Amino acid sequence: MNWEVFSDPATLALYGEGLVTTLSLLLSSLAVGAVLALLLALALTGSVAPLRWLAGAYTYCIRGTPLLIQVYLIYYGLAQLEWIQARWDDVWPWTHFKDPFFCALLAFALNNAGYTAEMLAGSIRETSAGELEAAQAMGMSRWQTLRRIVVPSALRRTLPAYSNEVVMMLHSTSLASTVPAMLDVTAAASRIYSDFYLPFEAYIFAAAIYLSITFILVGIFRVTERRYLAYLAPRRA
Amino acid sequence: MDGYYLSILEGAVLTVGVSLTSLAVAVALGLLGASAKLSGNPLLAGAATAYTTLIRGIPELVLMLLVFYGGTIGLINLLESLGLDPNVDINPFTAGVLTIGFIYGAYMTETFRGAILAIPKGQMEAAWAFGMGRTQTFWRITMPQMIRYALPGFTNNWLVLIKSTALISLIGLHEMTYRAKQASAATREPFIFLLFAAALFLAFTSVSLWVLRKVNQRYSLGTKKVQL
Numbered sequence: 001m002n003w004e005v006f007s008d009p010a011t012l013a014l015y016g017e018g019l020v021t022t023l024s025l026l027l028s029s030l031a032v033g034a035v036l037a038l039l040l041a042l043a044l045t046g047s048v049a050p051l052r053w054l055a056g057a058y059t060y061c062i063r064g065t066p067l068l069i070q071v072y073l074i075y076y077g078l079a080q081l082e083w084i085q086a087r088w089d090d091v092w093p094w095t096h097f098k099d100p101f102f103c104a105l106l107a108f109a110l111n112n113a114g115y116t117a118e119m120l121a122g123s124i125r126e127t128s129a130g131e132l133e134a135a136q137a138m139g140m141s142r143w144q145t146l147r148r149i150v151v152p153s154a155l156r157r158t159l160p161a162y163s164n165e166v167v168m169m170l171h172s173t174s175l176a177s178t179v180p181a182m183l184d185v186t187a188a189a190s191r192i193y194s195d196f197y198l199p200f201e202a203y204i205f206a207a208a209i210y211l212s213i214t215f216i217l218v219g220i221f222r223v224t225e226r227r228y229l230a231y232l233a234p235r236r237a
Numbered sequence: 238m239d240g241y242y243l244s245i246l247e248g249a250v251l252t253v254g255v256s257l258t259s260l261a262v263a264v265a266l267g268l269l270g271a272s273a274k275l276s277g278n279p280l281l282a283g284a285a286t287a288y289t290t291l292i293r294g295i296p297e298l299v300l301m302l303l304v305f306y307g308g309t310i311g312l313i314n315l316l317e318s319l320g321l322d323p324n325v326d327i328n329p330f331t332a333g334v335l336t337i338g339f340i341y342g343a344y345m346t347e348t349f350r351g352a353i354l355a356i357p358k359g360q361m362e363a364a365w366a367f368g369m370g371r372t373q374t375f376w377r378i379t380m381p382q383m384i385r386y387a388l389p390g391f392t393n394n395w396l397v398l399i400k401s402t403a404l405i406s407l408i409g410l411h412e413m414t415y416r417a418k419q420a421s422a423a424t425r426e427p428f429i430f431l432l433f434a435a436a437l438f439l440a441f442t443s444v445s446l447w448v449l450r451k452v453n454q455r456y457s458l459g460t461k462k463v464q465l
Contacts, residue, residue, distance in 0.1 A: 076421060076422075174297075186296065189302070203299055206299050207300070
């Protein structure tokens, strides 16, 4: 093993740059994914049949195919269409497709939305009937019940499953390294490997970074769950 | 054009092969890991906990690159120090199967551990009272019941496992994702081949779900269905 390269500030700066990309990809795809997921979950549990089928088909396709293919479809598929390339210099939504970060973000957010929507829908379906009846008895409308009772409680009850999904998403961001011109932690490691021919050291260092972020995320969720799921915790003797 | 579809279909056979081989590795490691965690031996349990925690905290892709690139160099160094001919190559199939098997072994460990814990302890004690040995108890008592408890988790792990084999294309295994990408680059048709590969994956996951549902029905025979 040869760890000398890692005392070079340039190496650490490379990993640092990768870390920034990884974290910003993670946070932005989680944010976009969460909004989409909530809408999809409402469609999945709603009473409008066509919307339910559409949302169901969406989550089925997203969850049934590998993320790598989804990334390829967006990066090598959509972004290579002449129709989009003719517009990506000046027409607004399409200008983003020039940016590899946007392509990766789009793929991750769409993927994340598919998984999170099913979890949320599961929690919404499990809302206890008594809570809904109480809300109706109080004279709340459907929308009020949804906004005040169903969604807040479902969001909380999804937390444990969602923490797994967030860790999965962190690991999925390593696929950004398959998009040329993206420098995340994995891509930084690949560059160190090819520059110095040190595969063990380069990838173990990257693995240690991911492991630390994973532990931090798990810790954050443990605190959050203690705060927001306190009312469901077993009573202490 | 048809040639490309055929080539992707050939890749699909490889994908299934890689998935099933990795699954065998993962199930073996999962059983070992679960028995280590439940063995009561602190050393074994600690090792198994370290295994599941570390593996589940690191992205599959990073592990795969580590095994493929690092493993080759490690093997060459090892052979050289033993004075053997260091002219070896870890092929992508082996590296892929080992990495994926190793990773999902960690997830299977947790699934199997939970399943074994779900079996009432009295059953094993009864088996021991009948004079059955440890292996006999495992095959006759634990295993058949464990399958039912482990199936939901096993199903999830298997679905994720199949999809993660697409990553092996990144270390150069000519499976279906690799061929689809090559075909779309060669024909400048960005969508059709990738969508074809995606549809095949969807078919695999759908068939798996159907089969595992049947297996679940088979192993749930004689148990009461609970409805809220």
